[in-house]
Amino acid sequence: MPGEPPAAASPPATSTSPPSAPDSPPRRRPARDFLGRTLEEIRDFLEQAVFAEGIAAHPGLLQGFDARAKLVFGLGLATALALATHPAVPAAALLAALPVAAASALPLGLFWARLWPVTLGFTAVMALPAAFNVFRPGPELVRLWSCADGSGISLTRPGVLAALGLALRVCAIASWTSALALTTRRDRALDALRALGVPAAFRLVGLLAYRYLVLLCDLARAEHLARTSRTVRRRDADDRGWLAGRAGALLLRANAAGEAVHHAMTARGAGMDVRTPAPPPWRARDAALACAGVAAAVAVAACGGLRP
Amino acid sequence: MTAPAAAATPPVFRLEEVAYTYPGEVNALSGLSLAIEEGDRVALLGATGSGKSTLLLLLDGLIFPAAGKVFTRGEPLTEARLQEEDDFRLRFRAECGLVFQNADHQLFNSTVEEELAFGPLQLGWAETRVRAAVATALADFRLERLRQRPPFRLSGGEKRRVALASVLIAEPRVLLLDEPSGGLDPRSIEETLTALGATDATPAAARRTLVFATHDLHMAAALARRVVLLSEDGRVAADGPAERLLADESLLATHNLLHRHAHQHAERWHAHPHRHGAEPGQGAADGRAC
Numbered sequence: 137m138p139g140e141p142p143a144a145a146s147p148p149a150t151s152t153s154p155p156s157a158p159d160s161p162p163r164r165r166p167a168r169d170f171l172g173r174t175l176e177e178i179r180d181f182l183e184q185a186v187f188a189e190g191i192a193a194h195p196g197l198l199q200g201f202d203a204r205a206k207l208v209f210g211l212g213l214a215t216a217l218a219l220a221t222h223p224a225v226p227a228a229a230l231l232a233a234l235p236v237a238a239a240s241a242l243p244l245g246l247f248w249a250r251l252w253p254v255t256l257g258f259t260a261v262m263a264l265p266a267a268f269n270v271f272r273p274g275p276e277l278v279r280l281w282s283c284a285d286g287s288g289i290s291l292t293r294p295g296v297l298a299a300l301g302l303a304l305r306v307c308a309i310a311s312w313t314s315a316l317a318l319t320t321r322r323d324r325a326l327d328a329l330r331a332l333g334v335p336a337a338f339r340l341v342g343l344l345a346y347r348y349l350v351l352l353c354d355l356a357r358a359e360h361l362a363r364t365s366r367t368v369r370r371r372d373a374d375d376r377g378w379l380a381g382r383a384g385a386l387l388l389r390a391n392a393a394g395e396a397v398h399h400a401m402t403a404r405g406a407g408m409d410v411r412t413p414a415p416p417p418w419r420a421r422d423a424a425l426a427c428a429g430v431a432a433a434v435a436v437a438a439c440g441g442l443r444p
Numbered sequence: 445m446t447a448p449a450a451a452a453t454p455p456v457f458r459l460e461e462v463a464y465t466y467p468g469e470v471n472a473l474s475g476l477s478l479a480i481e482e483g484d485r486v487a488l489l490g491a492t493g494s495g496k497s498t499l500l501l502l503l504d505g506l507i508f509p510a511a512g513k514v515f516t517r518g519e520p521l522t523e524a525r526l527q528e529e530d531d532f533r534l535r536f537r538a539e540c541g542l543v544f545q546n547a548d549h550q551l552f553n554s555t556v557e558e559e560l561a562f563g564p565l566q567l568g569w570a571e572t573r574v575r576a577a578v579a580t581a582l583a584d585f586r587l588e589r590l591r592q593r594p595p596f597r598l599s600g601g602e603k604r605r606v607a608l609a610s611v612l613i614a615e616p617r618v619l620l621l622d623e624p625s626g627g628l629d630p631r632s633i634e635e636t637l638t639a640l641g642a643t644d645a646t647p648a649a650a651r652r653t654l655v656f657a658t659h660d661l662h663m664a665a666a667l668a669r670r671v672v673l674l675s676e677d678g679r680v681a682a683d684g685p686a687e688r689l690l691a692d693e694s695l696l697a698t699h700n701l702l703h704r705h706a707h708q709h710a711e712r713w714h715a716h717p718h719r720h721g722a723e724p725g726q727g728a729a730d731g732r733a734c
Contacts, residue, residue, distance in 0.1 A: 396549035405537035405566035
């Protein structure tokens with residue numbers, strides 16, 4: 137148009153923003169709205185699941201064992217820890233978990249920064265009352281409150297030992313379960329369950345659940361972005377209302393996508409019992425690990441929880 | 445012309461008055477009859493919603509017609525047979541491979557390597573054979589560096605390559621492709637064509653029956669010897685040699701595969717029919733020179 141400056145001469149709308157380095161990895165800004173944040177957290181969770189698959193594929197101590205052996209060992213150890221009455225048993229198991237995790241390429245920060253605080257927090261709610269004389273009478277360690285008649289509320293030695301034992305036991309079971317689960321590929325773990333007699337349908341659901349989650353998350357993110365691009369001003373309350381309204385439609389779409397995934401499996405010959413590569417042959421060390429788990433459970437049971 | 449010996453063998457697929465309706469009374473196919481012979485290379489063309497994808501799902505025994513019959517090599521292809529007759533199911537699944545339109549739906553394993561091994565394992569191949577086939581497919585489709593990557597983290601073109609490789613690895617005699625060029629850039633389309641062309645390298649692969657749904661007239665011209673044009677009400681509107689049907693501009697325009705496109709050269713405006721689909725190797729979206 138005459139009189140108008142050429143379009144190329146006008147500065148682009150984004151010219152004030154600094155140019156991004158072409159080789160730098162894209163940085164994700166945390167979403168400011170509630171729904172965007174929640175969807176990003178779900179995405180992060182799924183990324184963590186992928187990270188776990190990466191750990192399972194990494195060479196390491198626990199990765200070298202057969203999934204079935206790890207399953208038997210884990211069940212045996214959990215039984216032993218559940219039966220143990222002496223706090224030294226879970227404490228020893230907990231201490232043993234750390235070098236094993238380190239030798240299996242597991243980041244130790246995963247334990248002290250994420251797993252233990254959460255586990256201890258939940259356990260404390262249940263274990264703390266057991267430390268008081270109301271539930272566990274015995275020699276007092278600390279008196280917290282006294283009545284005129286000489287009675288009161290105090291922490292007792294057997295109570296503290298019982299609470300400590302419970303917390304240690306839960307932490308030890310959680311640590312070993314996490315270490316064993318993170319170093320085992322998902323399909324191998326499901327195969328191991330199948331080998332122990334878990335129905336094929338359960339295994340198939342387990343195999344597909346993760347894929348469905350990714351599809352559902354991607355659909356929700358796409359819908360949220362589509363809405364964001366057409367909305368000028370939003371409040372978190374509007375977002376929550378919108379999400380509630382869309383939940384049904386989202387599930388229907390995820391169901392349709394899930395059906396397509398099932399079609400894709402069927403088209404390549406999969407039935408209810410999906411075949412996966414045969415596990416490596418059972419070796420002496422696998423047998424030793426499985427036996428160690430069973431032996432621990434039997435020993436603790438035979439010794440009455442190693443009660444002093 | 446079909447040789448007399450070939451005429452005696454039943455077609456790979458025969459559909460008789462097939463109808464399929466989606467929930468909500470949406471008719472995808474109605475009264476469709478069609479035969480696909482051994483070695484045919486058929487492009488299914490039609491406007492969006494004409495039932496091309498539905499037809500591919502029917503041919504692969506993943507959905508079943510509400511009316512009419514589907515036969516494969518003279519045998520009825522029914523849900524009951526696929527569920528109850530293990531031999532038939534295994535034979536049929538080994539023979540037919542379907543590449544889905546949306547690669548995200550097709551790829552569900554943890555790594556590219558597992559994705560490639562999935563099909564052959566379900567077909568009961570020995571593990572040594574599966575490992576060798578996976579190694580060959582990784583090399584043929586240039587996927588070695590993606591071997592341990594989760595498929596859903598790949599780019600669109602890479603996902604397409606993995607999806608195609610995960611089906612071709614099982615050496616199907618019948619290959620069904622749903623929009624093989626959908627959502628791909630011209631270079632990826634060329635790679636897909638090369639990958640499909642490379643499968644002609646062996647005599648067995650050259651005899652492969654190919655049925656693909658597409659809007660891309662260039663891909664149809666490059667791969668198909670026969671074109672089946674579906675109308676918007678899910679019937680066969682035209683069926684014949686690719687050369688003849690793809691040259692029939694009025695037929696293609698009637699079925700929304702071609703439109704008149706007006707544009708300007710210097711001071712002069714003019715219009716000509718505009719074909720959809722990228723020209724392989726050139727990156728052009730317009731298949732006709734001005």
